[in-house]
Amino acid sequence: MSTDHDLLASSDEEVCTIIGKAVVDLSITGQPVNKATLALKLLAMADQDSDEERILLYWIARRAINQPHRFAAASY
Incomplete structure:
Protein backbone atom coordinates (compact mmCIF):
# COMPACT_ATOMS: atom_id res chain seq x y z
CA MET A 1 0.00 0.00 0.00
CA SER A 2 1.58 3.27 -1.08
CA THR A 3 1.10 6.53 0.74
CA ASP A 4 0.92 10.07 -0.58
CA HIS A 5 4.50 10.52 0.63
CA ASP A 6 5.61 7.52 -1.46
CA LEU A 7 3.90 8.95 -4.53
CA LEU A 8 5.53 12.35 -4.00
CA ALA A 9 8.94 10.76 -3.52
CA SER A 10 8.44 8.75 -6.70
CA SER A 11 7.46 11.88 -8.64
CA ASP A 12 10.44 13.76 -7.21
CA GLU A 13 12.74 10.96 -8.37
CA GLU A 14 11.18 11.00 -11.83
CA VAL A 15 11.61 14.78 -12.07
CA CYS A 16 15.26 14.45 -11.07
CA GLU A 53 1.61 12.24 -16.93
CA ARG A 54 5.18 12.48 -18.24
CA ILE A 55 4.41 15.79 -19.93
CA LEU A 56 3.29 17.09 -16.55
CA LEU A 57 6.57 15.88 -15.06
CA TYR A 58 8.49 17.81 -17.74
CA TRP A 59 6.62 20.96 -16.75
CA ILE A 60 7.31 20.30 -13.06
CA ALA A 61 10.98 19.83 -13.97
CA ARG A 62 10.99 23.16 -15.83
CA ARG A 63 9.50 24.84 -12.79
CA ALA A 64 12.10 23.20 -10.55
CA ILE A 65 14.85 24.58 -12.79
CA ASN A 66 13.38 28.08 -12.94
CA GLN A 67 12.12 28.30 -9.34
CA PRO A 68 14.16 25.82 -7.27
CA HIS A 69 13.20 27.45 -3.95
CA ARG A 70 9.51 26.70 -4.57
CA PHE A 71 10.23 23.13 -5.63
CA ALA A 72 12.35 22.49 -2.52
CA ALA A 73 9.66 23.93 -0.24
CA ALA A 74 6.98 21.77 -1.87
CA SER A 75 9.03 18.63 -1.25
CA TYR A 76 8.82 18.95 2.54
Missing part, protein backbone atom coordinates in the same frame (compact mmCIF):
# COMPACT_ATOMS: atom_id res chain seq x y z
CA THR A 17 15.73 11.68 -13.64
CA ILE A 18 14.15 13.84 -16.35
CA ILE A 19 16.43 16.76 -15.47
CA GLY A 20 19.42 14.44 -15.52
CA LYS A 21 18.49 13.10 -18.95
CA ALA A 22 18.16 16.66 -20.25
CA VAL A 23 21.60 17.54 -18.86
CA VAL A 24 23.16 14.44 -20.47
CA ASP A 25 21.46 15.14 -23.81
CA LEU A 26 22.71 18.74 -23.80
CA SER A 27 26.22 17.62 -22.87
CA ILE A 28 26.35 14.95 -25.57
CA THR A 29 25.42 17.50 -28.22
CA GLY A 30 27.98 20.00 -26.90
CA GLN A 31 25.42 22.58 -25.83
CA PRO A 32 25.89 24.68 -22.71
CA VAL A 33 24.02 23.51 -19.63
CA ASN A 34 22.25 26.39 -17.91
CA LYS A 35 18.72 27.33 -16.87
CA ALA A 36 17.77 28.59 -20.31
CA THR A 37 19.04 25.59 -22.27
CA LEU A 38 17.61 23.14 -19.73
CA ALA A 39 14.20 24.80 -19.89
CA LEU A 40 14.23 24.66 -23.68
CA LYS A 41 15.39 21.04 -23.71
CA LEU A 42 12.65 20.04 -21.26
CA LEU A 43 10.08 21.83 -23.41
CA ALA A 44 11.32 19.96 -26.48
CA MET A 45 11.21 16.66 -24.60
CA ALA A 46 7.63 17.37 -23.51
CA ASP A 47 6.65 18.18 -27.10
CA GLN A 48 7.97 14.79 -28.25
CA ASP A 49 6.13 12.79 -25.58
CA SER A 50 2.49 11.71 -25.79
CA ASP A 51 2.09 10.49 -22.19
CA GLU A 52 0.16 13.19 -20.33
Whole structure:
Protein backbone atom coordinates (compact mmCIF):
# COMPACT_ATOMS: atom_id res chain seq x y z
CA MET A 1 0.00 0.00 0.00
CA SER A 2 1.58 3.27 -1.08
CA THR A 3 1.10 6.53 0.74
CA ASP A 4 0.92 10.07 -0.58
CA HIS A 5 4.50 10.52 0.63
CA ASP A 6 5.61 7.52 -1.46
CA LEU A 7 3.90 8.95 -4.53
CA LEU A 8 5.53 12.35 -4.00
CA ALA A 9 8.94 10.76 -3.52
CA SER A 10 8.44 8.75 -6.70
CA SER A 11 7.46 11.88 -8.64
CA ASP A 12 10.44 13.76 -7.21
CA GLU A 13 12.74 10.96 -8.37
CA GLU A 14 11.18 11.00 -11.83
CA VAL A 15 11.61 14.78 -12.07
CA CYS A 16 15.26 14.45 -11.07
CA THR A 17 15.73 11.68 -13.64
CA ILE A 18 14.15 13.84 -16.35
CA ILE A 19 16.43 16.76 -15.47
CA GLY A 20 19.42 14.44 -15.52
CA LYS A 21 18.49 13.10 -18.95
CA ALA A 22 18.16 16.66 -20.25
CA VAL A 23 21.60 17.54 -18.86
CA VAL A 24 23.16 14.44 -20.47
CA ASP A 25 21.46 15.14 -23.81
CA LEU A 26 22.71 18.74 -23.80
CA SER A 27 26.22 17.62 -22.87
CA ILE A 28 26.35 14.95 -25.57
CA THR A 29 25.42 17.50 -28.22
CA GLY A 30 27.98 20.00 -26.90
CA GLN A 31 25.42 22.58 -25.83
CA PRO A 32 25.89 24.68 -22.71
CA VAL A 33 24.02 23.51 -19.63
CA ASN A 34 22.25 26.39 -17.91
CA LYS A 35 18.72 27.33 -16.87
CA ALA A 36 17.77 28.59 -20.31
CA THR A 37 19.04 25.59 -22.27
CA LEU A 38 17.61 23.14 -19.73
CA ALA A 39 14.20 24.80 -19.89
CA LEU A 40 14.23 24.66 -23.68
CA LYS A 41 15.39 21.04 -23.71
CA LEU A 42 12.65 20.04 -21.26
CA LEU A 43 10.08 21.83 -23.41
CA ALA A 44 11.32 19.96 -26.48
CA MET A 45 11.21 16.66 -24.60
CA ALA A 46 7.63 17.37 -23.51
CA ASP A 47 6.65 18.18 -27.10
CA GLN A 48 7.97 14.79 -28.25
CA ASP A 49 6.13 12.79 -25.58
CA SER A 50 2.49 11.71 -25.79
CA ASP A 51 2.09 10.49 -22.19
CA GLU A 52 0.16 13.19 -20.33
CA GLU A 53 1.61 12.24 -16.93
CA ARG A 54 5.18 12.48 -18.24
CA ILE A 55 4.41 15.79 -19.93
CA LEU A 56 3.29 17.09 -16.55
CA LEU A 57 6.57 15.88 -15.06
CA TYR A 58 8.49 17.81 -17.74
CA TRP A 59 6.62 20.96 -16.75
CA ILE A 60 7.31 20.30 -13.06
CA ALA A 61 10.98 19.83 -13.97
CA ARG A 62 10.99 23.16 -15.83
CA ARG A 63 9.50 24.84 -12.79
CA ALA A 64 12.10 23.20 -10.55
CA ILE A 65 14.85 24.58 -12.79
CA ASN A 66 13.38 28.08 -12.94
CA GLN A 67 12.12 28.30 -9.34
CA PRO A 68 14.16 25.82 -7.27
CA HIS A 69 13.20 27.45 -3.95
CA ARG A 70 9.51 26.70 -4.57
CA PHE A 71 10.23 23.13 -5.63
CA ALA A 72 12.35 22.49 -2.52
CA ALA A 73 9.66 23.93 -0.24
CA ALA A 74 6.98 21.77 -1.87
CA SER A 75 9.03 18.63 -1.25
CA TYR A 76 8.82 18.95 2.54
